[in-house]
Amino acid sequence: MPNTNRRNGDRAPFDHIRSEMRLYQVDGQWYCKTRENISLGPYETTNAAEKGLAAYLQYFQSASI
Numbered sequence: 001m002p003n004t005n006r007r008n009g010d011r012a013p014f015d016h017i018r019s020e021m022r023l024y025q026v027d028g029q030w031y032c033k034t035r036e037n038i039s040l041g042p043y044e045t046t047n048a049a050e051k052g053l054a055a056y057l058q059y060f061q062s063a064s065i
Contacts, residue, residue, distance in 0.1 A: 023049050032056070 022033045029042030030049040040056055043049040 023053075 023046055024031055024033065026042075029044070030046050031039050031041030031043070032049050032053045033039050034056070040052050041049060043052055
């Protein structure tokens with residue numbers, strides 16, 4: 001059975017989830033940037049930014065069902 005967790009040309013097996021979201025800080029405030037280039041924030045802490053990101057993902061996952 002072929003390994004469906006690899007892209008054509010990849011030599012190593014897929015061993016992590018690729019994160020398309022990034023946390024970054026501007027003037028002491030935390031933001032998340034999505035692969036669609038949407039900035040979420042500002043948040044006071046990285047924990048708050050991660051929770052905001054989780055809410056963003058949950059919203060879109062529930063909307064696509």
